[in-house]
Amino acid sequence: MTSPATILIVDDEKHTRDGLRLSLEDEFDVYVAGNLAEALEFLRNDQIDVMLTDLRLAGESGMDLIDQALQLPRPPLCIMMTAYGGVDTAVDAMKRGAYDFVTKPLNLDEVEILIKRALKGRTLEKENVELKKQVERKYDVEGILGQSEVMKPVIEVIEQVAPTRATVLIEGESGTGKELVARAIHNLSGRPKAKLVTVHCAALSPTVLESELFGHEKGSFTGASDKRIGRFELADGGTLFLDEIGEIDASVQVKLLRALGEQIIERVGGSKPIQVDVRVVAATNKDLAKLVQEGKFREDLFWRLRVVQIKLPTLRERKGDIPLLAEAFLRELAELNRKPCKPLSEDALHALLAYDWPGNVRELRTALEHGVVMCNAARVSQKHLPPYLTGGTGILLQKKSVGNGSGASTSSFADLNLEKMERAMIDAALQRTHDNRTEAAELLGLSRRTLQRKLRELGRVKRTVK
Ligand SMILES: Nc1ncnc2c1ncn2[C@@H]1O[C@H](COP(=O)(O)OP(=O)(O)OP(=O)(O)O)[C@@H](O)[C@H]1O
Numbered sequence: 001m002t003s004p005a006t007i008l009i010v011d012d013e014k015h016t017r018d019g020l021r022l023s024l025e026d027e028f029d030v031y032v033a034g035n036l037a038e039a040l041e042f043l044r045n046d047q048i049d050v051m052l053t054d055l056r057l058a059g060e061s062g063m064d065l066i067d068q069a070l071q072l073p074r075p076p077l078c079i080m081m082t083a084y085g086g087v088d089t090a091v092d093a094m095k096r097g098a099y100d101f102v103t104k105p106l107n108l109d110e111v112e113i114l115i116k117r118a119l120k121g122r123t124l125e126k127e128n129v130e131l132k133k134q135v136e137r138k139y140d141v142e143g144i145l146g147q148s149e150v151m152k153p154v155i156e157v158i159e160q161v162a163p164t165r166a167t168v169l170i171e172g173e174s175g176t177g178k179e180l181v182a183r184a185i186h187n188l189s190g191r192p193k194a195k196l197v198t199v200h201c202a203a204l205s206p207t208v209l210e211s212e213l214f215g216h217e218k219g220s221f222t223g224a225s226d227k228r229i230g231r232f233e234l235a236d237g238g239t240l241f242l243d244e245i246g247e248i249d250a251s252v253q254v255k256l257l258r259a260l261g262e263q264i265i266e267r268v269g270g271s272k273p274i275q276v277d278v279r280v281v282a283a284t285n286k287d288l289a290k291l292v293q294e295g296k297f298r299e300d301l302f303w304r305l306r307v308v309q310i311k312l313p314t315l316r317e318r319k320g321d322i323p324l325l326a327e328a329f330l331r332e333l334a335e336l337n338r339k340p341c342k343p344l345s346e347d348a349l350h351a352l353l354a355y356d357w358p359g360n361v362r363e364l365r366t367a368l369e370h371g372v373v374m375c376n377a378a379r380v381s382q383k384h385l386p387p388y389l390t391g392g393t394g395i396l397l398q399k400k401s402v403g404n405g406s407g408a409s410t411s412s413f414a415d416l417n418l419e420k421m422e423r424a425m426i427d428a429a430l431q432r433t434h435d436n437r438t439e440a441a442e443l444l445g446l447s448r449r450t451l452q453r454k455l456r457e458l459g460r461v462k463r464t465v466k
């Protein structure tokens with residue numbers, strides 16, 4: 001059971017204090033104070049939920065008390081008690097942040113109802129804050145941004161798999177966030193000696209890769225003048241991230257298989273088996289299953305790696321996330337480049353939504369960095385973005401305004417509300433697909449029915465495209 005709420009009654013007249021205390025103490029923890037100093041002491045030392053104060057406190061003012069109480073780190077809800085006729089002052093108190101007022105002579109039932117209502121409001125407020133936090137958390141897990149229908153399940157899998165020992169295979173085109181996800185899995189893994197060790201497999205020849213992974217003994221091959229500890233041993237107790245796993249040579253694949261299966265490695269040129277405790281996360285921008293079919297990747301290794309598979313969607317499959325990503329990148333890149341953070345103009349947003357992003361999120365980030373660096377105006381607009389975004393195949397949308405068809409396209413990204421963004425994105429999708437709603441829905445990551453509903457809400461059912 002939760003503890004009762006705490007109420008502080010401040011009045012210079014003893015009989016009022018006692019009367020209120022008697023009527024409230026069955027339900028609440030009641031404190032009483034006769035002057036400002038006493039009241040402030042309670043407020044500073046105890047968590048008071050509701051303060052009920054008289055306006056006149058023998059030469060002191062209840063208004064001053066409310067002002068001071070509201071400055072505290074955890075302010076109470078303040079209710080002003082005022083004599084009949086003092087309503088103007090009470091209204092003034094509410095303007096300054098008081099929750100409500102009651103007039104004297106007091107109706108004790110009324111006071112009780114008022115306190116309960118105030119407390120209920122506060123609980124709801126707290127719940128809202130908590131809910132909002134949860135929602136925000138979902139949009140940003142370890143820096144992985146995404147609220148589109150295709151990203152939500154990905155984020156859920158990451159959260160689910162991270163605290164386990166399971167080997168994870170992350171697949172996705174270049175720039176879709178594979179490394180970011182690997183880091184997130186590691187950060188959320190809670191492995192006791194947590195250390196993330198990365199190996200870029202494609203960059204190394206088979207011999208070097210092997211000694212990089214497993215280490216080598218002194219003199220084991222030409223040039224091996226010293227003993228070397230491999231990445232598996234370095235990652236002991238933590239996570240080993242094998243990036244571009246699709247590129248590794250057959251000879252290394254065999255050794256990796258054993259290391260993954262038995263958690264035992266041998267240094268090159270050594271014969272002593274070494275037990276390790278390593279969680280492996282691998283990534284590839286290749287279709288590993290296809291490589292298996294083509295005989296270029298061992299099937300047994302493939303299954304060992306792909307205990308859990310995370311397929312990262314391309315950015316063009318989740319254009320709905322572009323506004324969210326763009327806003328976060330603009331903020332981050334402005335800080336990084338020591339430039340003021342400027343909002344994105346509508347025409348720039350349109351251009352971002354119309355482009356196909358072969359380089360995915362990385363390319364979006366780079367394009368926005370271009371925008372941040374080139375912009376000396378009040379907002380980052382299309383002309384500050386790299387020219388290839390709107391040139392070349394030159395897709396659409398430049399001067400088209402969003403909103404209800406009127407107004408120039410100059411309002412800023414910052415003052416775009418959700419509805420406006422939705423309009424902009426739906427417009428962009430419909431234009432791209434020449435008003436094919438099934439394709440537009442797909443592009444937006446919505447079902448066709450949801451798109452239809454949104455169009456109806458936006459009054460666009462009979463929309464015609466020029
Ligand atoms: N969902 C996302 N939210 C925020 N930033 C992202 C997201 N996905 C990718 N990024 C950012 O995009 C850039 C590229 O991501 P990352 O290096 O993880 O891609 P990758 O898939 O490993 O690419 P490659 O195959 O080329 O190595 C990074 O700056 C990363 O922070």
Ligand SMILES: [Mg+2]
Binds near residue numbers: 178179243
């Ligand atoms: Mg990478």
